Amino acid sequence: MHLREETVLSYEGVLEQSAANLRQLLKDGEEVIGYIYPHTPLELILAHGLTPSLLRALPGVPGGFEESLQTFACSYIRNLYSQRTNDQMPSLAGLIFPGNTCDSLQNLFDVWRFRFPDDTIFRLTYPVTRHEKDGSTVKYLTTELQLLSEAIEKSLDRPFVSQYFERAKSLIGQFRKDSQYLYGARLLDPSVLSYTDLCRLARAFLTTPLPVIGSEIYAITSSVKEKMKDMGFAGTVDSILRALKTRDFSNIDNFEPIIRPRIIVTGGMVEPQAIANVITGIRGITDSVLVLDLLSFGFKTAFTPPLVTKGTPFEQMAKSILSSPGEPTQEGLIHRVKYLESLFDALQIDGVMICEQSFCDPDQFEAPSIEKAASKHGIRTVRIPIDPELSDRARMEVRIQSFLESLSKS
C-alpha cells in the first residue's frame, strides 16, 4: 500500500508548522481563544467570531512552575504554567479552563488567576454524572455554556452570531466526520495512512481550525475512501465506524488483519504526536502497529458526535459533549471498560499500550482497570509512564520495543 508522497516531518517539524500557522493567524489580526481540555465547545468560540486553538504541553519547556505549583501537580499543567511564565505562549485574547475534571486543572485556574491577573480567563465547569435519565446533566451544562458565551461577549465585546454558529457546526462536523473515517480505515489497513500523518492533520486543525485545513483533511479522506473502495473494503470500514459510534460491535464484517501486531494506545491528555514520534523513532518499527488510539486529543476528540438540530445552540453543544467517548474524569468506569473489551475481539487487537501521564490521577486510576480487562481477554499490556517533556524517552522506547518483541513470535 502506497503512503502519500510527502516529506515526513520530524516531531519538531510538526510542532513548528502548527505554531507557524497560529502565528500567521495572529498576524492576520484574528483573535484566538486558547483552551486546554479536549471537550471544549469549539462551535461556541467560533460563533463569537473567535478562533479556538488547543493549547498543549510542549517538549523542551524550561521550568518555572516551581514558584506556584508543587512537583506533585500533574506534569501537563506544570508544563502549561511554565510556558506562560516563560512567555512562551502565543498572545491570546482569552483562555478557557475546565472545572470539575481533575484537581490539578481545578487548582491551575485559581493559581493562574492570581499570578497572571491581566490574562482574560474563563472556566467552563463540566458535570461528572453520566447515564442519568432525568436530563439534569444536559440542563446543567447547557446553562454553563450559556454563561460562558455571555462571559466571552462581555469580556471581548464579541456577540454570538447564529450565522457563524451554523458555519462552525459544518466546519467542525466535517473535520470530525473525516477524522472518524481515517480512524476507521486505519483499523482495517493501518498502512493506508500513517498514524503520524493522522496526528499531524488533527493537530493542525485543532491548532487553527480553518476551512483551508479542513479542506486538506477532506481531500486526504476522499483519497483514502477511494483506496478503500478499490480494495473492496468500503463496506467493512463502514461497519467498523458504525460499531465505534453505536458501541455495538456485533455486526462488524469479518476481516483478515493485513498487518500484525495490532496495538491500541490508551491514555488521557497525552499528545498523540508524541506517541507517534516515539514509536517511529524506534529502529525497525513503523507506526502501522498502532491501529487505534483512545486518547483524549485523538479518538475522543474525533468521535465527538455531531450536533443535533433540535434545541438552542447551547443545548446542542451540551448534548454533543455529554455523549462523547467517556473520560476517566467522569462517572462510568464500567462503561468505558466494556467499550474497550468489545474492541478487543471485534477488532482483533493484540496488545494495549497504556500511557500514564506523570501525576495524572485520571490516567493512573484508569490504568489498572484497563490492564485487568485486557488480561481477562488474554491480551498483553505495557505501561508507558510519560510526561510532556518526554524526559524518560529512552525507557519509553525500551518498554515499547520489548513489548512489541514479546508479541512478535507467532
Added chain:
Amino acid sequence: MGKYGIGIDIGSTTAKGVLLDNTLKIISDFIMPTGASGSRAVEKIMDEIASSSKLKLKGIPIISTGYGRTRVENAEQSVTEITCHSVGIHSLNPDIRLLIDVGGQDSKVIRIGQDGRPVDFELNDKCSAGTGRFLEVMAGVLGVSIDELGPLALKSLSPATISSTCTVFAESEVVGHIGAGKDPADIAAGVHASMAAKIASLSKRVGTVRPVCITGGVALNPAFRYYISKQLGTELWIPEKPQFTGALGAAVIAIRGLSG
C-alpha cells in the same frame, strides 16, 4: 541456523560482547567500561573477540542490545535488553521464570515464559532508588567503597530503618542515623533492606514466580542477595557471569533469530 553468532550489549556503564557457536557454546567473551564512545567500545570488543577466538568475524550475524544498541553499526538488528536477558538466562537455565536485573542505572524484573521469551516485565521509574546508583550514593555517605558496602551490611543483626523511597531523602536519613551514632553495619544493612524492598515491590507487580534469578552488577553484592532473597521468600539462582546475560541472549538471537 548460522554457525556462529555475536551479541553486543552496550550498557550505560559497561559494554559486553559474546561469541557463540551453534551449540550455544561460548567461544569468547569480553567486558569493558563503555567510556565516552559506544562505537569505539564496539570496535575494541570485536577486536578482542577476534583475537581470542582466532576466527574471522566477517559475516557472522551481530545482534545489539542495551542502552547504546541503536548505535552498533554492523548489527543486523537491535533487540531490547529485556528480551535478550530473558533469552540469555533461558539458555543457561530453562527453569527460571522470574529474572531480576539490577544495573548501575536501571532495574528490571522480567517474567520469562516457557519458550524463554518475556511474557511481562517492569522497569524502575525515572528515580534512581532501587538501582546500583542508590548503593553508590549510600556507600559514599558511609565512607566505604561499593565493594565494602555489602560485606559491611552482612555484619548487622538489626538493620536501621530507611523509610524514604527517594534517594535524596534516603541520603539525609542515613546522615541522620550517622549523626545519631548508629552502627555503620546496621545503617548499611538498612540501605540494602530498603533497596531490596523497592525491587521486591517491582517484582510483585509482575508476579513473583519461582525459581528466581538475579543478574546485573548488583547481583555480585552478597548483602543485596541476602535481603532480596528474604523479601521474596525464595532462594536465588545466579549465573556464573551475571553481567554477560544480555550479550549472551543477543548472541543466541543472532544464531536462532527472533521468531525461532
Added chain:
Amino acid sequence: MPILTETKKEEKVYRQLESNTLLQQIMFQYMLEGHQASEEKHLAWVTSGFPVEIPVAMGVGVSYPEQYGAVVGSQKVGPELCGYAEEIGYSQELCSYARSSIGSVEKPSESPMEGLPTPQALLACNNICGTVLRWYDAVSEQTGAPVFLLDTPPIDGEQPEHHKEYVRRGIDRLVDFLGRTFNATLTEKRMREVAALSSKAIHLWTSSLAACKNTPSPLNCADRFLAMAPVVSMRGTDLIIDFYQTLLDEVESRVKNSIGAIRDEKIRLLWDNIPPWHAIFRFFNGLAKRGVVFPADTYTHAWSGAIEGDDLYESVVSIYSNVYLNKGLDAKVDKMCELIEDYNLDGFLMFSVRSCKRYSLGQLISKELVTERTGVPGVIIEGDMVDSRVFNEAQIQTRIDALLEMFI
C-alpha cells in the same frame, strides 16, 4: 509513692482530655455497628463530605474509608497497605487514602482490624476532591458494590441557581438509589429527626472549636483531629450527642480555670491541611514542648454546616456544595485569614500533602496571600498524611525552626 506519680504527671507538657475514654468507647461501638450492618447487608461506604444524614435516615449503616486511612496512618502501616495497592498496579503518585483503602480491600488479612466491613454500596460526593470518584470506582471493581456519585461541581463565589438545581436532582437520584439498593424509604419525619441530631452535634462541636479562641487554648490540633471522628462518621445519630456535650463541658471547664491543652503556651499557630497521621502525636507534642499550640486548623473547621430550615433538601444542597474544599483558592485564603484574626494567631504552618492535590496545590499562592493580608509569617512543610515514606524529617525540622525563630 503518690508524690512521685504527681511529679511525673507534671512533667508532661500536653494534657490528655478526660473525654478521650468516652471517645474510644464510641468509636469502638461504631466499628461494631458497621460490621453488623455489613452482615445484614445494610452497609455503605461514604466519603467524608457526603450528606450522610440521608442514608442514615434511610436506615443504612455507614463506614468511612477516609477515617480508615487515618487509622492506617496512625498505626504506621501506611507503606504496607499502599504497597498492596501498588502491587496490583496503582501508582505511588496517587492519593494515599485511596491506596491504603484499595490495599486493605485487596489484602484484608494483612490490614488493621481486617479492613473495613464489606459494603453493599459506595457513596461518593466530590465536594472534597475529584479523586473520590475514581477511588470508589476502583473499590467497586474489587468488591462488586455499586457506586453512587453525588456530583457537586466546585463553586466560585455564590452558588448559582442552576448548580443548586443540578445538585438537588442528584439528591433525588440518591434517595432513589438507596431505596432500590437497600429496599429502604425516606420519610420526612425521619429526615427531620436525623437532621436535628446532626445539627445538634455540629453545634456542640463548633462551640468546642470556638472555645479555642481563648488563651490558653483548651484544645490542640491532635485533640481536635481525634475528637472530630464522631461528627464526621456518626452525624445524625444520638450516640455522639453525649460525647460532644461531655467534650464541651470539659473544654469550658478548662477555659474557666485557664487550663490550656499544652502546659506552657507561647506561640499560637494555624495548621492547614490533613495532619500526618503516622506521626501525629510525636509531631504536635514535640512542638508543644516548645510552647507551640494550634488553636485552629482548616481541616476540623470544615465540619460546621448544619442542616436546618423548612426545606431540608435545599439546606443539604447548600451545605454540601459550599464546603471549604469546594470553593477555590480565594475562599480558602479568606477562611485562613479569618481564623488567624478570630483566634488571635501568631503564624501558620501549611502541610503540603504530596498525595492530596485538591488541598495542597495552591498553597504556594495562599501562603503569600495569607501573610500579605494578615501580616503574620508562615511556612510550608512537605510530607504525606498516610504514606510515611514521604516525610523528610530534616527538612521539616529546619523549616519549623526557621519559623519559630521569627517569634523570638
